[in-house]
Amino acid sequence: MSVHMIIALVIVLLAVGLFIFRAIPGLRAYFNFRGKRLVTCPENEAHAAVEVNAIEAAEGAFLGEPTLRLHECSRWPEREGCGQECLKQIEADPETCLVWNIVSKWYEGKKCVFCQKTIGPLHHADHAPALLGPDYKTTEWNQLKAEDLPNIFARYQPVCWNCHVAETFRRMHPELVTDRKPESNRIA
Numbered sequence: 001m002s003v004h005m006i007i008a009l010v011i012v013l014l015a016v017g018l019f020i021f022r023a024i025p026g027l028r029a030y031f032n033f034r035g036k037r038l039v040t041c042p043e044n045e046a047h048a049a050v051e052v053n054a055i056e057a058a059e060g061a062f063l064g065e066p067t068l069r070l071h072e073c074s075r076w077p078e079r080e081g082c083g084q085e086c087l088k089q090i091e092a093d094p095e096t097c098l099v100w101n102i103v104s105k106w107y108e109g110k111k112c113v114f115c116q117k118t119i120g121p122l123h124h125a126d127h128a129p130a131l132l133g134p135d136y137k138t139t140e141w142n143q144l145k146a147e148d149l150p151n152i153f154a155r156y157q158p159v160c161w162n163c164h165v166a167e168t169f170r171r172m173h174p175e176l177v178t179d180r181k182p183e184s185n186r187i188a
Helices: 003-033 054-062 087-092 099-107 146-155 161-172
Strands: 036-040 047-052 070-073 130-132 138-140 157-159
Touching: 003 054, 036 087, 036 099, 036 146, 047 054, 047 087, 047 146, 099 146, 130 161, 138 161, 157 161
Parallel strands: none
Antiparallel strands: 036 047, 047 070, 130 138, 130 157
16 A cells, blocks of 8 residues: 555545534434424423424534524514523423423323223334323323423323223224123133
8 A cells, every 4th residue: 555545545544533422413403303392481481392404403413512592482474583492491301391202101001991901111113102081081192282292281181092092982883882791700
């Protein structure tokens, strides 16, 4: 190998190393700030569902200038020109305000109101558990507005996926459902 090839190889390796060194904080920022979050709006002290522009946060971390900006807010478009002071809550503790974590914590250790089985830990690939409302209808938690979840959790009861499916079928097709009382002396 000639001296020029060795110098070129060293320069390429240094450039790749610098890129990887800069990319790691960018990837970390992307994964830390993606997802819907629940914050308290400083303007009216009400809950607001927001999403941080995770791509912009990753780019900023890559360039050494971390920047957080909102991508979406439940109070937009009416209040789109706000100062985005709610970002301080996300910067202080990004995990606590993540909607997924709030919901997981609420369901933790709770039993289904119908079958009394404990609802296990939530996983992204699983079916979403549901909630039984005051109107006795079940709804998956992810079909509700995130900013309403704290109030909903105070009034609704947890329902496992299986019971949600059964109760939805019962509500939509009552003519196809036959309720039977359990038999105590059933012969197997």
